[in-house]
Amino acid sequence: DAMVIQNPRYQVTQFGKPVTLSCSQTLNHNVMYWYQQKSSQAPKLLFHYYDKDFNNEADTPDNFQSRRPNTSFCFLDIRSPGLGDAAMYLCATSRDLGAGGQEQYFGPGTRLTVT
Amino acid sequence: SQQGEEDPQALSIQEGENATMNCSYKTSINNLQWYRQNSGRGLVHLILIRSNEREKHSGRLRVTLDTSKKSSSLLITASRAADTASYFCATDAYFGNEKLTFGTGTRLTIIP
Numbered sequence: 001d002a003m004v005i006q007n008p009r010y011q012v013t014q015f016g017k018p019v020t021l022s023c024s025q026t027l028n029h030n031v032m033y034w035y036q037q038k039s040s041q042a043p044k045l046l047f048h049y050y051d052k053d054f055n056n057e058a059d060t061p062d063n064f065q066s067r068r069p070n071t072s073f074c075f076l077d078i079r080s081p082g083l084g085d086a087a088m089y090l091c092a093t094s095r096d097l098g099a100g101g102q103e104q105y106f107g108p109g110t111r112l113t114v115t
Numbered sequence: 116s117q118q119g120e121e122d123p124q125a126l127s128i129q130e131g132e133n134a135t136m137n138c139s140y141k142t143s144i145n146n147l148q149w150y151r152q153n154s155g156r157g158l159v160h161l162i163l164i165r166s167n168e169r170e171k172h173s174g175r176l177r178v179t180l181d182t183s184k185k186s187s188s189l190l191i192t193a194s195r196a197a198d199t200a201s202y203f204c205a206t207d208a209y210f211g212n213e214k215l216t217f218g219t220g221t222r223l224t225i226i227p
Binding site for chain 2: 108
């Protein structure tokens with residue numbers, strides 16, 4: 001089945017130790033998104049790739065970076081995790097043809113714990 | 116901010132009853148979507164309603180949209196225990212915008 005896969009599902013890292021979360025998709029969608037979701041809150045968009053074009057949200061900390069080496073894969077790098085970065089990180093994809101408003105397909109998420 | 120607010124924040128009902136959740140947003144939209152999130156999981160798309168539509172149905176789901184009031188409602192009929200989840204509305208602000216802004220969510224609990 002076509003899907004969005006996130007690895008690992010659970011990640012524990014130490015304060016200040018870089019960590020990378022990965023996302024892959026078999027949907028061949030052109031847009032990939034990274035969201036941060038803290039407990040009982042709405043998902044907050046960090047950035048997204050429209051094809052190869054990177055789009056950063058204005059309030060996304062510089063501590064967060066992303067890479068999309070090809071259509072199928074996207075990575076979230078947290079350069080120096082702080083305790084406040086503990087959250088669920090959700091990857092999503094959509095097939096956008098220029099009109100916007102398409103449904104997004106989400107992966108199961110990676111829960112990040114910072115010790 | 117475009118972010119929607121959902122009401123109520125939490126809702127508990129008996130299995131078999133209908134559940135209604137409301138979403139309000141601040142600026143004009145192109146489309147509004149509803150998503151479900153089971154605890155500790157990703158979001159699943161439920162239904163999309165366009166700004167020129169007023170009502171849409173999908174199985175046991177009924178969504179309404181009132182653009183004059185900047186509000187939407189999601190009705191789940193004949194609720195089941197498996198409907199226990201958080202429900203989020205999400206809007207895209209203009210035609211061609213591939214980004215969504217999510218509301219604060221309603222936590223629905225179905226009591227067997």
